[in-house]
Structure formats: structure tokens, C-alpha cells
Amino acid sequence: MSxxxxxxxxxxxxxxxxxxxxxxxxxxxxxxxGQILGLLxxxxxxxxxxxxxxxxxxxxxxxxxRVLGQAFAEPLKDRIGYLPEERGLYRKLTVTExxxxxxxxxxxxxxxxxxxxxxxxxxxxxxxxRDRKLEELSRGMSQKxxxxxxxxxxxxxLILDEPFSGLDPVNIEKVKNTILDLKxxxxxxxxxxxxxxxxxxxxxxxxxxxxxKKVLDGPLSRIRSEHGRRLARIVYEGNAEFVADxxxxxxxxxxxREMEIELSGEKHRRHLLRELVTHLDIHHFEMSDPSxxxxxxxxxxxxxxxxxxxxxxx
Amino acid sequence: xxILPIISREYRMIVKKKSFLIxxxxxxxxxxxxxxxxxxxxxxxxxEKTICVVDYSGxxxxxxxxxxxxxxxxxxxxxxxxxxxxxxxSMDTYRESLLNxxxxxxxxxxxxxxxxxxxxxxxxxxxxxxxxxxxxxxVRAIITRMVLExxxxxxxxxxxxxxxxxxxxxxxxxxxxxxxxxxxxxxxxIFMLTILFTIIMGYGQLIMRGVLEEKNSRVVEILIxxxxxxxxxxxxxxxxxxxxxxxxxxxxxxxxGFILQSSIPVSRxxxxxxxxxxxxxxxxxxxxxxxxxxxxxxxxxxxxxxxQEAQQxxxxxxxxxxxxxxxxxxxxxxxxxxxxxxxxFIPLFTPTLMFMRISVSMPPAGQVWIALFLSMATIWxxxxxxxxxxxxxxxxxxxxxxxxxxxxxxxxx
Numbered sequence: 110m111s112x113x114x115x116x117x118x119x120x121x122x123x124x125x126x127x128x129x130x131x132x133x134x135x136x137x138x139x140x141x142x143g144q145i146l147g148l149l150x151x152x153x154x155x156x157x158x159x160x161x162x163x164x165x166x167x168x169x170x171x172x173x174x175r176v177l178g179q180a181f182a183e184p185l186k187d188r189i190g191y192l193p194e195e196r197g198l199y200r201k202l203t204v205t206e207x208x209x210x211x212x213x214x215x216x217x218x219x220x221x222x223x224x225x226x227x228x229x230x231x232x233x234x235x236x237x238x239r240d241r242k243l244e245e246l247s248r249g250m251s252q253k254x255x256x257x258x259x260x261x262x263x264x265x266x267l268i269l270d271e272p273f274s275g276l277d278p279v280n281i282e283k284v285k286n287t288i289l290d291l292k293x294x295x296x297x298x299x300x301x302x303x304x305x306x307x308x309x310x311x312x313x314x315x316x317x318x319x320x321x322k323k324v325l326d327g328p329l330s331r332i333r334s335e336h337g338r339r340l341a342r343i344v345y346e347g348n349a350e351f352v353a354d355x356x357x358x359x360x361x362x363x364x365x366r367e368m369e370i371e372l373s374g375e376k377h378r379r380h381l382l383r384e385l386v387t388h389l390d391i392h393h394f395e396m397s398d399p400s401x402x403x404x405x406x407x408x409x410x411x412x413x414x415x416x417x418x419x420x421x422x423x
Numbered sequence: 424x425x426i427l428p429i430i431s432r433e434y435r436m437i438v439k440k441k442s443f444l445i446x447x448x449x450x451x452x453x454x455x456x457x458x459x460x461x462x463x464x465x466x467x468x469x470x471e472k473t474i475c476v477v478d479y480s481g482x483x484x485x486x487x488x489x490x491x492x493x494x495x496x497x498x499x500x501x502x503x504x505x506x507x508x509x510x511x512x513s514m515d516t517y518r519e520s521l522l523n524x525x526x527x528x529x530x531x532x533x534x535x536x537x538x539x540x541x542x543x544x545x546x547x548x549x550x551x552x553x554x555x556x557x558x559x560x561x562v563r564a565i566i567t568r569m570v571l572e573x574x575x576x577x578x579x580x581x582x583x584x585x586x587x588x589x590x591x592x593x594x595x596x597x598x599x600x601x602x603x604x605x606x607x608x609x610x611x612x613i614f615m616l617t618i619l620f621t622i623i624m625g626y627g628q629l630i631m632r633g634v635l636e637e638k639n640s641r642v643v644e645i646l647i648x649x650x651x652x653x654x655x656x657x658x659x660x661x662x663x664x665x666x667x668x669x670x671x672x673x674x675x676x677x678x679x680g681f682i683l684q685s686s687i688p689v690s691r692x693x694x695x696x697x698x699x700x701x702x703x704x705x706x707x708x709x710x711x712x713x714x715x716x717x718x719x720x721x722x723x724x725x726x727x728x729x730x731q732e733a734q735q736x737x738x739x740x741x742x743x744x745x746x747x748x749x750x751x752x753x754x755x756x757x758x759x760x761x762x763x764x765x766x767x768f769i770p771l772f773t774p775t776l777m778f779m780r781i782s783v784s785m786p787p788a789g790q791v792w793i794a795l796f797l798s799m800a801t802i803w804x805x806x807x808x809x810x811x812x813x814x815x816x817x818x819x820x821x822x823x824x825x826x827x828x829x830x831x832x833x834x835x836x
Contacts, residue, residue, distance in 0.1 A: 111424075161644075161818075164648045165648070166644060166647055166648060166818060167818060173754075183650075183651065186649055187649075189648070191645065191648045193641055193644040193645060195641040196641065197639070197640025197642050198640065198642060199432075199436075199640075199642065200640075201436065202436075206432075209429050210432050211645065211649070213425070213428035214425055214428055214645075214649040214650055215649055216425065241490075258645070398792045408802060
């Protein structure tokens with residue numbers, strides 16, 4: 110094993126154009142061993158294109174990628190696990206045949222495949238379906254099988270593109286726990302999602318991209334503290350339209366009875382509270398860390414040159 | 424060796440399907456059916472028929488009925504003289520009994536048949552050419568005999584003078600001279616050519632659909648992130664090719680079993696045609712044709728996004744196969760004519776045309792080797808281009824590519 114501080118993945122100034130559209134625009138970031146990196150952004154931000162370039166599925170127009178300390182080379186493929194965003198497997202094969210096929214493609218021996226494969230099938234409640242054809246399984250089951258294929262060969266680097274899409278809450282929990290398990294075993298993980306609420310529970314660091322550009326990256330803890338405890342959550346009754354017009358309020362998400370209010374500084378908490386009790390019936394008030402969702406919204410609303418991006422990682 | 428799981432998956436996907444077994448058994452049966460059955464059919468399927476002969480001349484019915492007892496026993500001819508001599512023939516009288524199926528046909532022989540040389544046949548089914556031909560021929564023969572008798576000429580003299588001659592056909596091959604019927608040889612050549620054409624086309628389309636399915640289900644992303652695109656491409660073509668070879672081998676076994684069964688009347692003729700050498704050539708040209716067209720079809724599968732688009736692009740490739748197939752059918756008449764010889768050197772035509780030439784009469788060995796060499800070179804070139812287009816096309820989703828874009832993909836690294 111190489112030095113645990115050396116990055117498992119280095120992206121430098123990646124650019125990719127499709128026809129007239131620039132899908133990835135000068136994206137750089139590092140990912141460190143044994144960590145979970147969340148690649149975040151709305152649909153169409155360039156997450157999948159970035160991942161496909163990391164996987165050497167498509168070539169960047171310019172820029173450099175180093176994976177596990179080297180430029181991409183064929184033998185690296187056996188050390189990377191990949192769950193593509195769009196799911197699909199051979200419908201006419203049985204679960205066992207599918208594991209066997211993809212396991213061998215990753216250079217595994219038959220015996221290793223059945224040992225590790227059956228263990229994972231049991232873990233994901235698929236063992237009793239092992240002789241069924243894929244077309245007889247539900248969508249959720251085939252999603253789980255695809256996840257198993259990505260981790261079957263015990264990769265050093267695992268790249269998951271929207272791993273939770275199409276899963277029910279029970280299985281989201283299973284996949285999430287497995288991801289955390291793998292992290293404990295030292296696997297470096299990248300996963301992309303547009304659902305920031307899932308990401309903030311498990312990621313160590315974050316890269317946010319928007320319209321192909323990186324808008325933010327760094328360890329989650331630092332990003333949070335930089336953005337301060339400036340988010341007030343309230344439960345209220347009454348007409349709260351005036352809140353958005355207060356000079357120290359930057360952003361409001363009103364859900365009718367609940368509201369999230371982002372302040373320009375923590376010191377305005379008292380002013381806000383005073384205003385609220387004067388005009389509304391307040392059932393609940395708390396200050397909390399901003400969610401990734403809020404941070405993201407704030408990043409994309411400020412033009413990139415005006416903000417102070419936190420480059421690199423600690 | 425990551426190519427092995429790919430080969431084995433492709434191979435088993437096809438061979439394990441029920442349709443593989445069915446097509447293995449059914450294709451030769453169907454082809455044989457299309458080619459041989461029409462020959463047999465007209466003779467076998469002659470049902471019994473009752474036909475009334477309404478003879479106004481009074482001279483034809485009796486000898487016709489006598490003749491039919493010997494030469495057309497399935498026809499039951501009944502002499503039905505006109506009710507009043509001299510009255511006009513009217514079909515109205517007989518329509519009912521025809522429609523009620525009491526009789527199957529009415530043969531009206533007019534009084535002046537000898538001069539007119541004309542008779543009429545009324546029936547519900549007038550497409551039974553054998554019956555029509557029998558009635559026509561026999562009435563003609565009876566009139567001929569009448570004329571000869573009037574002129575006091577011995578019918579035997581005329582028969583002797585107009586006797587047909589038989590043309591025996593012998594096929595001269597390397598292995599020696601064999602007596603065979605040219606009809607059977609012709610049918611066998613077309614039979615083999617049809618099978619060759621069908622499987623090259625069939626397996627080509629199979630590979631196209633397989634690639635398209637992998638592309639649409641995005642399995643390719645996992646494949647390409649696990650191994651090289653060239654490995655996927657080569658593995659696919661080899662795997663499906665082996666499945667095709669298995670099918671051909673089964674056909675050869677079935678064919679051998681059929682030929683060695685000497686109790687089947689045609690088997691002797693087939694045996695002299697379908698030699699082991701020809702079977703070997705069949706395998707060679709199947710492989711050459713398969714590789715050439717499988718590569719083309721897999722490029723199509725990788726480049727397009729929907730079945731409809733695939734069909735559009737596949738059509739011109741199919742024409743490339745159909746043209747020599749049709750030419751091939753015509754080759755049997757003149758396998759060594761210059762246009763045919765030239766066409767058989769065009770690599771995309773070689774698999775079908777050169778095989779057809781070999782099956783009809785072995786061309787000079789040099790020509791065969793040159794054609795094979797050109798084909799191999801073409802396959803090599805296509806594979807080289809194909810692997811590149813395949814790699815790029817597989818990951819291009821969305822819009823239908825233009826032909827120009829596809830050629831540009833070939834230049835990517």
C-alpha cells in the first residue's frame with residue numbers, strides 16, 4: 110500500500126465538449142484514500158461525464174487524470190468498481206451467471222466469485238433468487254445486483270453514479286451501510302448524486318459542480334463551518350411574507366407551516382427572533398448548520414468570480 | 424484472458440435458446456421444402472375427380488374415357504351426350520350439379536372440334552394444371568389419330584417420326600464422372616446457396632441486435648470499464664461465430680446421415696453432389712462471409728440507438744448480400760462467364776458467388792485462392808476500422824449519427 114496521504118484520484122483541469130456544449134469546464138479535485146467523496150450537483154451538471162472520464166470510458170479534450178497514483182492503464186480496471194448511472198444487465202441470464210460473467214471480466218477466479226458473490230447475495234436478500242433470470246426479478250432487485258457487481262471484486266476505488274436511484278428506503282439503508290463498511294475497510298469511494306440530503310449523512314468531502322464548473326470543494330466539516338450556523342428553522346402560524354424582505358435575510362424556503370431562513374450573519378439571529386414573535390405565532394425555533402442543499406443554492410446564485418472558493422483539501 | 428467469458432457468454436446465449444434448436448432443424452427442412460416440394464407436389468396431390476364429358480361431336484368421349492382408365496385413373500370421366508342433337512350448348516343446364524359438387528367439371532366438346540381445335544372445360548377449380556393438361560393433350564392425341572386414320576397413315580409411323588430424345592447429363596469433377604440429373608444438381612446448388620445466405624444474414628443481424636441491446640441497456644459501460652473495447656468486439660464476433668459454426672456442423676451431420684440413408688431415393692443423387700470437399704468449402708465460405716458481415720452489422724449496432732435506425736442502416740448491407748445471392752442463382756447457367764468471374768472476386772460478393780461457382784463446377788484453384796486472399800484482407804481492414812467505430816459508437820447516445828460522423832469515429836485514437 111502506498112502512503113495513505115497520497116491521493117487515490119487526481120483530476121487536473123478537465124475539459125470535455127459535446128458538440129457546442131461544454132459539459133465539463135476546467136474541473137480539478139483530489140480524492141484521498143479511505144474517504145468518501147460526494148460529487149454533487151443537479152441533473153445535467155456534468156457529474157456523469159466527469160465519472161466517465163475517470164473510468165476512461167470517454168477521453169477528456171484536455172486535462173489530466175491520475176488514478177491510484179498513475180495515468181490510466183488497462184490493469185487498473187480490475188482495481189476499480191463502477192456502478193453506472195443508467196442501469197442494465199443481461200435480462201436473459203440468471204443472477205449466478207451474471208455474477209460469474211462480470212466477475213471473470215474483472216479477472217476473478219470462479220471460486221472467488223461464488224464465495225464472495227454468494228456472501229453478497231445473502232447480504233442483499235438475493236440468495237434465493239440466484240437461479241432466476243434477471244427478467245423475472247423486480248427493478249429494485251436488479252439495482253441491488255448491479256451494486257453487488259460493482260463491489261464483487263473488492264476494488265480499491267469504488268465509483269458509484271447515483272447509487273440510490275430506484276431503491277426503496279430499506280435498500281437505500283442497506284446500500285448506505287455497505288458503503289460505510291467498505292470505507293472502514295479502506296476502500297476509497299466516490300459517489301455522485303443530486304440528492305444532497307443523502308450525501309451529507311455519509312460523505313467526508315464534497316465536490317459540487319454546476320453547468321460543468323466546480324463551484325465548491327473541500328471537507329464537509331470545513332464547508333459547513335465556513336458557512337456558519339446561519340440557518341433558522343421555524344414552525345409557525347400566520348402570514349410570513351415579510352420575512353423575505355428583511356435586510357439580513359438572504360434566502361427563504363417557505364413550506365407553509367415550516368420555514369428555513371438563511372441569515373447573512375449569525376449575529377442577526379436575535380433580530381430575526383424579535384421580528385418573528387412580533388408578527389407570528391411561533392411553535393418552534395432553532396438555529397442549525399446549513400444543509401448542503403442550502404450551501405449549493407447559495408454557491409450557484411453567486412457568480413463564481415465573486416466568491417472565494419476553497420481550493421484543495423486540508 | 425478476459426475475452427473467454429465474453430466468447431462463452433455470447434456462444435451460450437445463442438446455443439441455449441430454444442430457437443437455436445428449432446432453426447437448426449427447421450431451416451434445412453424449410454429450404455428443402457421451398458426448393459424440392461414444388462417439384463414433387465404437382466405429381467402427388469391429385470385427388471379423385473368426376474368430370475362429365477358433353478361431346479357434341481360424338482367422336483371424342485369414348486376414346487377419352489378409355490384412355491383415362493389407363494393414364495389418369497384418378498379421373499372419373501362420364502359420357503353425358505347432349506339431350507338434343509344440334510341444340511346449342513348452355514352451361515345453365517349443368518351449373519347446379521357443379522355447384523352442388525355432384526360433379527367436379529364439365530368438358531364441352533363442340534361439334535366442329537376437329538376443325539375448330541377448341542374445347543371448353545368448366546370447373547370450380549381450374550388451377551389443377553395436371554388435369555387441364557391431361558384433357559388438352561388427350562383430346563389433341565385423339566384428333567391426331569382420327570386425322571391419321573382418315574389419311575390412312577399408320578399412327579406408329581408418326582409416333583416413330585416425332586419421338587423425343589433423352590438428354591443424359593453427366594457431371595465431370597476432379598473425383599471422376601458421375602451420372603446425375605441436372606435438375607437435382609441445380610436444386611442442390613441453390614439449396615446450399617440459400618442456406619449460406621440465410622445464416623450469414625441471420626447471424627449478422629443477431630450480432631447487430633445484441634450490440635444494440637448492450638448499448639441501450641448501458642451494459643457497455645461496465646464492459647468497457649472492465650476490459651478493452653477491442654476485446655468486447657472480438658469476443659462477441661468469435662462467440663457468435665462459434666455458435667454459427669456449431670449450427671453448420673449440425674447441418675453437415677444431419678446431411679451426412681441423410682445421404683448415407685440409401686433407402687431414400689434422391690440420396691444417391693445428393694451424395695454425388697454433396698461431397699466432403701464441398702462441405703468443407705461451405706464451412707470456409709460461411710466463415711469468410713460471417714466475419715465480413717458480422718463486422719459490418721456490429722458497426723451498425725454500435726452506431727445507432729433504436730431498432731428502426733438499425734434497420735435503416737442494415738438495409739444497404741443486406742443488399743450487398745442479396746445481389747450476389749441473386750447473381751448466384753443465375754450463375755448455375757454460366758459459372759465461368761466473365762461478369763460472374765469478375766463479380767466473384769469482389770470481397771463482399773465472394774462468400775456467396777465463389778461458393779456457388781465451386782458448387783456448380785470447380786473454378787481454377789488460383790482464382791479461389793486469390794478471392795479468399797482478397798476477402799481475408801478485407802476482413803482484416805474491416806475489423807481494424809470496426810473496432811474503432813465500435814468503441815466510439817457504443818458510447819454515443821441520443822441522436823442518429825450521419826455516415827460522415829461514423830467515418831470520423833474511425834479516425835479517433
